[in-house]
Amino acid sequence: MTVPALQLERVEKRFGATPVIRGISLEIAAGERHAIIGPNGAGKSTLFNLVSGALSPTRGSIRLDGTEIAGAPPYRINRLGLSRSFQVTNIFPRLSVFENIRCSVLWSLGYGYSFWRDTEKLRDAREHAERALERIGMTARRNTPAGVLTYAEQRALEIGITIAGDPRVILLDEPTAGMSRGEAEHAVALIRAVTDGRTLVMVEHDMSVVYGLADRISVLVYGEVIATDVPARIHDNAAVQAAYLGSADA
Amino acid sequence: MSESAVAARAPPAAGAVSGRTPGAWLWLGAAGVLLVLPHVPGLDSDYGRSLLTQMGIAAVFALSFNILFGQTGLLSFGHAVYFGLGAYAAIHLMRAINHGLPVPIVLVPLAGAAGGLLSGMLFGSVTTKKAGTIFALITLGVGELVYAATFMLPGIFGGEEGLTASRTRAPPLFGLAFASQLEVYYATALWSLAAAMLIHAFMRTPVGRICNAVRDNPERAEFVGYNTRRVRFIAFAAAGLFAGLAGGLSAINYEIVAADAVSAQRSGTVLIMAYIGGAAHFVGPVLGAITITWLQSSLSGYTSAWLLYLGLFFIVVNLYAPSGLAGLLLMHGRVARTRAFGALVGAYAVALVPAAVMAAGAIALIEMSYRVATQPELGTKMRLLWTAVDAASAWSWTIAGLALVAGFAAFRATWPLVAGAWERANAEAAGQ
Numbered sequence: 219m220t221v222p223a224l225q226l227e228r229v230e231k232r233f234g235a236t237p238v239i240r241g242i243s244l245e246i247a248a249g250e251r252h253a254i255i256g257p258n259g260a261g262k263s264t265l266f267n268l269v270s271g272a273l274s275p276t277r278g279s280i281r282l283d284g285t286e287i288a289g290a291p292p293y294r295i296n297r298l299g300l301s302r303s304f305q306v307t308n309i310f311p312r313l314s315v316f317e318n319i320r321c322s323v324l325w326s327l328g329y330g331y332s333f334w335r336d337t338e339k340l341r342d343a344r345e346h347a348e349r350a351l352e353r354i355g356m357t358a359r360r361n362t363p364a365g366v367l368t369y370a371e372q373r374a375l376e377i378g379i380t381i382a383g384d385p386r387v388i389l390l391d392e393p394t395a396g397m398s399r400g401e402a403e404h405a406v407a408l409i410r411a412v413t414d415g416r417t418l419v420m421v422e423h424d425m426s427v428v429y430g431l432a433d434r435i436s437v438l439v440y441g442e443v444i445a446t447d448v449p450a451r452i453h454d455n456a457a458v459q460a461a462y463l464g465s466a467d468a
Numbered sequence: 469m470s471e472s473a474v475a476a477r478a479p480p481a482a483g484a485v486s487g488r489t490p491g492a493w494l495w496l497g498a499a500g501v502l503l504v505l506p507h508v509p510g511l512d513s514d515y516g517r518s519l520l521t522q523m524g525i526a527a528v529f530a531l532s533f534n535i536l537f538g539q540t541g542l543l544s545f546g547h548a549v550y551f552g553l554g555a556y557a558a559i560h561l562m563r564a565i566n567h568g569l570p571v572p573i574v575l576v577p578l579a580g581a582a583g584g585l586l587s588g589m590l591f592g593s594v595t596t597k598k599a600g601t602i603f604a605l606i607t608l609g610v611g612e613l614v615y616a617a618t619f620m621l622p623g624i625f626g627g628e629e630g631l632t633a634s635r636t637r638a639p640p641l642f643g644l645a646f647a648s649q650l651e652v653y654y655a656t657a658l659w660s661l662a663a664a665m666l667i668h669a670f671m672r673t674p675v676g677r678i679c680n681a682v683r684d685n686p687e688r689a690e691f692v693g694y695n696t697r698r699v700r701f702i703a704f705a706a707a708g709l710f711a712g713l714a715g716g717l718s719a720i721n722y723e724i725v726a727a728d729a730v731s732a733q734r735s736g737t738v739l740i741m742a743y744i745g746g747a748a749h750f751v752g753p754v755l756g757a758i759t760i761t762w763l764q765s766s767l768s769g770y771t772s773a774w775l776l777y778l779g780l781f782f783i784v785v786n787l788y789a790p791s792g793l794a795g796l797l798l799m800h801g802r803v804a805r806t807r808a809f810g811a812l813v814g815a816y817a818v819a820l821v822p823a824a825v826m827a828a829g830a831i832a833l834i835e836m837s838y839r840v841a842t843q844p845e846l847g848t849k850m851r852l853l854w855t856a857v858d859a860a861s862a863w864s865w866t867i868a869g870l871a872l873v874a875g876f877a878a879f880r881a882t883w884p885l886v887a888g889a890w891e892r893a894n895a896e897a898a899g900q
Contacts, residue, residue, distance in 0.1 A: 270691065292690040302691055310684035321681040325693030329674040331702055336669070337677050383692065 221284040223248040223387050223417040224269065224300075229278035229288070231264055231441075238264045240441040241278070246434075248283075248386070251418040253428045256438035262421040263305060265438065266391050269419075270302040271295040282387060297325060301385035305392045305421075307372045309379060311365030315356055318364050318375060319382045320347040326383035347382065353412055354378040370401045374408065381412045388413055390420040394427050406430050437461070495665060502657040506650055517649040518721075523761045524653075524660035525717045530741040530753035531667050532584075532710030537739070538747030539671055540703040541683030542596075543604045546611025547711055547738050549591065550584040552730030553614070554712020556625060557583025558719035562633035572641035577659050577716035584712015585705055592704035596697060599686060603700075611732055618727040630726025633719070646720070656717050663710055668750060670706055679703050740778070744785050746792025755793045773838045803893035815889040819882040826875025828853055832868035 224246040231239040238261045246252045254262050267273040269280055271292035280288040287295050310318050320337070323346040329335065337343065351357045354374045359367065364375055373393065380388060393409060394402040406427055409418070422428050428435060429449050436446040439461045445452060452458055502524075506517045529551055536542040558580040565571050595606045618625040625631070635646040644651055670676050678699050681689045686696045719725050728734065737760065745756025760778070767774040789796050803809055832852050836859040839850055848860035857864050 291695070293693050293695045296691055296693040304688075308685060308688045308691075310681050310688065312684050313680060317677065317680075321677055321689075322692040324674045324678065331678075331698060332674045333670060333676070333702065333706070335674060336672050337674050338672060340674070343674075379688070379692065 220248065222246055222281075223250070223283060224419065225279075225281040225284075226269070227279040227281075229265075229268060229280060230276045231261075231268055231273065232276045238441050239268065239275070242438075242441070242443050244436060244443060244446065246417060246419060248417055249415065251413065251431055251433045252420070253432035253435045254419065254421050254438055255423070255425075255428060255435060260438040261441040262438055263391060266302060266389055266419075266421060269295075270300065270389055293325075296383075296385075299386040300389065301380045301383060301387070302389035303376045303380040303391055303393060305395055307369075307376050309364045309372060309375055312363060314361050315364055315367070315375060316347060316351065316360045319350050319378050320344070322379045322382040323347055323350070326385075346384075350378050350382040353381070354408060370397060370404075373397065373401075373405065377405075377408065377412065385416070387417040387419070390418065390422075392421055392423060394422065394424050402427060495661070498664075499661055502661060505657075506653050514649045517653045519761070519765055521649065521653045521656045521717075521721050522765070523758050524656040525714050525721065526738075526741060526757035526761045527754045528660050528663045528717065529711055529714035529738050530745065530757040531664060532707045532714060533738045534742045534747055534753045535667060535670070535679070535703055535707040535710070537742055538749075538752070539676070539683060540679040540700060541686075542599065542700060542703065543739075544595075544607040544707075544735070545604055545732070545739070546607035546609075546614075546735050547707070548730050548732070548734035549611055549614045550588050550708040550711035551715040551718075551734065551738075552618075552725070552727075553587040554580035554582075554584035554708075554715030555719045555725040555729045556631070556715075557712065558716035559631045559633050559725040562635065562638075562719060562723075563631065565638045566634055570639055572644075573635050573638045573646050573720060574641055574644060574655050576635075576720055577713050580716020580719065581709050581713040584715060585709040587712070588705045588708015589701075592701050592708065596700035596704050599696070599700060608732075611730070611735055614730050615727060615732065618730060625727065626725075628727070630724050630729075632724045635720050635723055652721055656721065659713065659717055663713055664754070667706075667710055671750070675699065675702055740782050744782060744792055746794030746796075748791055749794035749798065752792050752794035755797075759793065771835060771838070772842065773834050776834060803890075803897045806893045806896040808889065808893040808896050812886075812889040812893045815882070815886045819879060819886050822875045822878035822882060824875075825871050826879050829868045829871030829873075829875055832857065832864070833872065836864060836868070 222245040224244075226242050226244040229239055229242045230237065242265065254265065256262055264273065268275050268288075271287070271290050271294070274289040278288065279286060282295065282298050282300055285298060287298065287300075310321065313321065320343055323343055324330075324337075327340075327342055327346065329337075329340065329343065348357070351360060354377060356371065356374060356378065359371065364372065367375060373396075377390070377393060380390070390409065394405045397405060402424060409420075410431060418431075420431070422431075432449055434446060435449055435452045436443050437452065437455075437458050438444075444461055445455050445458050447455065505511055505520055510516060511520060529547075532550075533544065533547045536544050536547070558576045561569075561571065561576055561579040562573065565573065565576075591610050595603055595610060598606065619627060635652070638646070644655065646652055646655070671679070678689060678694050679702075681692075682694070682696050682699045689696050689699070715725075715729060718729070741756035741760045742753040743756065744759060745754065746752030763774070763778060763781075767777060771777070785792060791799075803812065835850070835852055836857065839846060839848065839859050849856070849858050851857070859865075
């Protein structure tokens with residue numbers, strides 16, 4: 219059997235005495251689009267923070283393509299090919315849209331902390347950035363400072379920063395939060411296009427987005443995964459309906 | 469909600485230090501200006517050339533400070549440490565040269581740069597562990613520590629008198645013997661221009677660009693592969709290098725280095741220079757360095773209260789022109805070609821009259837207070853703004869106070885005029 223893109227084993231996280239993640243085991247295959255749903259406070263964002271390195275798990279193992287990453291700093295996990303977006307827009311506000319994207323490809327192209335190259339002359343960095351700009355449909359906004367973009371544009375840029383460095387595994391935290399119906403549909407098409415051939419894990423509240431994108435769904439309730447299955451069976455799962463769908467207004 | 473949060477963090481659109489680069493012709497132009505400046509009437513004396521030399525040194529120092537402040541978002545309260553330690557390294561080399569070491573003086577700034585780089589790396593390994601307020605406080609602590617050390621280690625720092633050396637007792641290079649202030653000026657100008665070009669080039673490198681990203685959003689920078697602590701360290705080391713180079717230039721210029729080179733006051737001055745000039749723009753710190761150096765040398769000749777005026781100037785810029793002199797110039801550059809620009813200049817002229825009355829009142833009050841409080845031995849009769857004034861007379865105080873209050877009220881009344889003209893010019897510029 220092939221190595222899963224992402225493998226969590228009995229991952230726990232406590233804040234002080236409070237358990238937030240209570241032993242999650244989960245395998246996500248390479249190329250899979252996986253959604254994590256659950257009521258507010260279930261620990262979805264904490265789980266993302268553990269996988270992406272923003273937080274260290276109290277216990278348990280997290281493997282990215284077989285490499286242990288639990289407790290590693292974010293930049294190291296990113297260099298191993300995992301990139302994430304944020305629920306609250308997290309961009310470089312004073313940099314231009316283009317510069318936002320270009321900063322996000324520099325490491326993956328091997329430029330690291332170089333202080334002897336002229337960034338303007340790095341053709342591969344420019345081309346990578348331009349391709350990502352085109353994919354998120356923001357070529358026309360190229361020179362605009364990111365801080366003055368509209369909300370929907372900033373969300374698109376957020377995804378652009380996440381995918382620009384060609385990560386194998388992408389974590390999207392509520393990519394359509396706060397969007398109108400039309401904007402969300404546009405975002406779904408964008409996400410489908412940019413994650414083609416990659417592994418996607420996303421937290422999402424909007425069930426139409428989840429059903430439209432996910433190959434499998436995990437339901438997180440009070441820090442535990444109570445079900446992982448294909449969308450059709452999650453919909454009919456009695457435990458899920460009782461614990462989550464029944465109580466939610468979705 | 470998050471949209472407004474991000475927008476609030478963003479400065480006015482033009483504030484970004486963007487990819488727009490001064491072309492080679494701009495550097496050539498700068499070189500040309502530096503070449504002719506010491507022969508411009510008014511500046512062609514030893515005093516003028518010395519002033520220009522000081523401006524060049526200050527410009528490099530302020531640019532180095534801005535690698536941290538404007539580019540990486542790190543506010544250092546102890547940047548003079550690297551200037552000063554560079555200066556000490558340079559003066560030690562000069563002393564060795566005086567004793568026969570065959571090195572031309574023009575290369576001494578390299579010793580300053582090395583001293584600044586090494587001390588930047590040493591202290592930077594501690595200070596850059598943190599960002600934000602903690603970083604600022606640690607730099608303050610390091611500054612005090614090094615200042616104290618200059619008195620505790622007289623063998624290295626020369627104690628209270630400092631260390632002296634001669635720039636003329638050295639092997640000349642290409643006939644450059646550093647005998648005249650003009651030669652010192654040209655050596656300083658050459659090094660300053662080279663330093664400015666290198667700092668500019670540094671900001672264009674991948675790590676320089678990531679410095680901007682770390683300034684804007686350190687959290688996100690970690691998630692695109694960068695260890696922000698390492699980025700801060702590299703910025704700190706680079707800033708130390710160029711501060712040390714400026715220190716080396718000052719060692720050549722003054723032929724003495726003492727504890728004031730690493731003092732908190734010097735650290736504060738460079739911060740004020742970068743801020744007043746405009747930290748969001750590459751040339752901002754240079755403008756600030758030129759302005760403050762000029763104020764220091766000319767204003768201090770007129771009044772002993774010059775530091776107070778400097779403080780007031782700093783506060784006014786902070787409150788009303790937070791993007792600094794460079795920001796003001798850029799804002800006006802955008803509207804300079806509109807038809808409404810003439811009306812804007814007219815509005816400024818109208819506002820200038822009450823502003824001058826207000827300033828005259830304030831200056832009179834400050835000067836009379838200073839005279840009475842700090843220089844009673846000079847008596848109460850004084851000349852202020854081409855007028856004979858008696859600080860013992862209640863009339864002087866009353867008139868000055870009235871000028872301040874009435875001037876301010878009238879100045880305030882002209883604001884809508886200025887604001888309206890400004891908006892019309894901007895609307896026209898936006899429509900072009």
